[in-house]
Amino acid sequence: MSDPTMAAEGVPAGQTGDYITAAEHATGTKEKTRSLWSDAWHDLTRRPLFVISMAVIAFLVVVAIFPSWFAEENPRLRDLDRARIGPNVPYLATVLAIIGSGITVIAAILATVGKLRDGVSRKMAPYVAGIGGVLLLAGGLINSVTLYLVIGALVFACGVVSGVPKVSRLLRGNAGTWGVVALLAVAGGAGLFIALDDLSTVEVGAAFGYDQQGRDIYARVVYGTRYTLLVGFSATLLTVLIGSLIGILSGYFGGWLDSLLSRIGEVFFGLPFVLGAIVILSAFRSAGFDSAPAIVAMVVMSISVLSWPVSMRIMRSAVIAAKQQDYVKAARALGASSARIIFRHLLPNCLAPVLVYATIALGAFIGAEATLSFLGIGLRDPAVSWGVMIADSRDYIRASPLLLIFPASFLTLTVLVFVTIGDAVREALDPKLK
């Protein structure tokens, strides 16, 4: 601790925006009171939408890392004989029903746990039941299976009844709540039983059908997760790293350095995003980068180069505000070096607004990647993302809109999940809204 350079070198490892490290750091150096970070974390883990969104992201990350666990078909296998064959509706309906029933069972478990031990699981149960119900209803609707529809409606109704405060008051007392839990468990179990039974009768495979070149859309969606998430995460990380570094330097040192860096930031900020990205990408495209990592790196770079001024501004204003605080003056009076003040004192205290920006930007960058791929200058084969799939489908949209709908709905769901998390993080970290 006495060696400032050691401290300065030690911190950047925890600077990656990891909650726990930051929370430990903040509580470790200060007294035992709850810091902003542990307070925010405490608040976040009690928000059902946040927990559900995190679960969805965890699932998507698993899919991105191990796509072969989820799709057996080779996503690059072309067979023009099966070009633009529609989805395998009975199979899709059965799978939806199985997933929906499974989620319903989880909802029942969550409700039981929540009933016994008050916690977030109690608040989550209605949402989870709602999701399960919707999936079951969807499965029933697309293949008109009355049983799925009935079970789905029942589960959905359970979710609504236990979720809406005005309605759930009708079920005051133990009997009512246990009744709903039992209903959920029975409905989920029955759904699972029926759907698994149906699975043996339907033809398995090609749940989403085949695209214009006869490739399995489901397999492509599964394998596309990797590049979609990869671009989103790396672009966010790079943007935040560049922006925070420049923002800290410019806010801390001020003077001519601040003016210079701010002007440079404005230069990049002045370029319209889509236009700038197209110019950059097409300029480097002619330079010839064809391997998948190179294509990904180009897209990530062009997104970050055009976005860093935003995180720089956020960091800069946070640093300027924090610089005047007593603890910074005290550190300086004790003879701490600039590096130590920046990494030990300013960084942990200025991370919150940048982190909020980062979570929201993640969703936005995934959307940006899709837009660029859609324009034909973002990712391309061999780096297949959902954006590329949507771009491939654009000429067939009127003939077979499903080519668009499957990748687009996964894309939208992912962005939605990230934006929800960003929203929750912002509310948890923003003292103004408390």
Add this chain to the structure above:
Amino acid sequence: MGRYVIRRLLQLIPVFIGTTFLVYVLVWALPGDPFAGMCKSTCPPEFRQAMIEKYNLDENIFVQYFTYLGNLLQGDFGTTYSDREVGELIEAAAPVSITLAAIAVGFEALIGVTAGILTGLRRGSFIDNLVLVSTLVVIAFPVFVIAFVVQLVLGSWLDIIDLTVSSDPSFTELLAPGFVLGSLSMAYVARLTRTSIAENRRADFVRTAVAKGLPQRRVVGVHLLRNSMIPVITFLGTDLGSLMGGAIVTEGIFGINGVGGLVYSSILSKEGTVVTGVVVLLVIVFLITNLIIDLLYAVLDPRIRYE
């Protein structure tokens, strides 16, 4: 006030030069043959030489850039490879893009601000939650998906609009594309207005206005709204600037021959003069709108004085 404007205009100059130089370098100085798109196979050397002389490509990049800038200041945007005036091309494409951006911002202001006020005044109500969730969903949809959905539903299924607009689109034809273009920012405007209103509702001046017995309509309409609009107007202004160039996707899907389509096709066909010309114009629009917004602050909020 006058001194402030002059200082701001002087500050614009380095940013303007920096941004345009950046684009110029990206378009002209990067590896790759700028004339690759012009000839079927390889260009004959005489032709290459003529082209290189015409666009000063044998000079140092700084000399090239400042020659270009000098011509630009005299109103000369240069010519395309096929000898068309870039200025004329932009002049032909600009009106429709400006109309489109104005429609988009109009929708944002109308729907976004209304939704924001309704929800900001009743935080935690059913409408509030409904608007919050629907803005989240709109934010999650990439603009091209919204465009395709609008095309599919309004165009193919309901047959209310044509799938693509005519070559010289009327105002009503541009309504649907304008709505699509503004949809994302509409969600942001609604959220921004909501937060701003909710914050200001507890402010002292609102309590004073209520205490002195003003009717609700006046408290909200004059005191609360005027003070809450500052961040919203900043957003709308910057959006107007960025939408003019950011309409590439929407213009492409609806087949509108505007600035976005012009610049996109020029980037693909490597028409460097057109790309730089359009980007220069867009940067000017962007910088000027930002300046105007800053000046608008003083009108909206009497506490802000520029000296």
